[in-house]
Amino acid sequence: MAEPRPWVVRARSAGVGVIALALTLAAVIAGGEDKAVVIADHDWAPFLFAGKRGAPDGIIKELMGLCLPATGFVGDFQYYPIKRMFVYLEKGRIDVNVMSHSAEREAYAMYGREPIFTSTYRPFVLADRDIHADSLSALDPLRLGDLAGLEVSPEYGEYLESRRRRGTLTTTTTQESLIRMLLAGRIDVFVLPRESLAWTLKEGGLEDRIKALDLDVRSNTYFVTVSRASTHVPEPRAFLDAFDRCIAEAKRSGAHREILEKYGVTAVRRTGAEGRGGAE
Secondary structure, three states: OOOOOOEEOOOOOOOHHHHHHHHHHHHHHHHOOOOEEEEEEOEEOOOEEOOOOOOOOOHHHHHHHHHHHHHOOEEEEEEOOHHHHHHHHHHOOOOEEEEEOOHHHHOOEEEOOOOOEEEEEEEEEEOOOOOOOOOHHHHOOOOEEEEOOOOOOHHHHHHHHHHHHHOOEEEEOOHHHHHHHHHOOOOOEEEEEHHHHHHHHHHOOOOOOEEEOOOOOEEEEEEEEEEOOOOOOOOHHHHHHHHHHHHHHHHHHOHHHHHHHHOOOOOEOOOOOOOOOOEO
């Protein structure tokens, strides 16, 4: 696997937009102005691809390319594992991230108000296994795998902790590791975002070997956020409002839907800051 690398966000349109953003970046570097923000990049296809060579930009990079210029900033995408990413966001080492709402995160991040996309978390098992689940307790007899640092919901977090105490939980640091362990028979089930795993399975030719169960563990709506500890964004609400206005306009023009559907993801309607949404 190629090593992730930092990115400077690119404008989505060719021609004048690319030239303008390149000139903006050149002016920032030449003038020494502190107008660049660090944006979290991690392995979350099709939303982000951890800067892997040959991979597409992903939904978040394309939306940043579309709307970050409206904030007056340029973006430097930097890859970190999920657990460390949240620590750096809390400390202000990462300025901007895309997240769903939680009380814990709201203590260290300020949220935009315009929903960007939704993602549904489901259990995945081997396609040839006769496994059904209508609740989390139905997973009790199964060996469960988990991705370190992934926060799904308070209820699922409590379930993971109960499995951890019983010694029936295996934790790893990458989605690929979970897939390998499932295929090797080391675990029976894991919970991941349906949109993300569908992309990964399709790209890896594994659509016939792994299936999702009909249990929605959680559906989350995601928003752009700014670290409350950021030293690069002195007025986070102004930054978020400018980004939100651009996303709202992109929804009206169809550009937002075009980007999401390019990656097989359904667009979301405006829901407000509570983080619950649905399809447009």
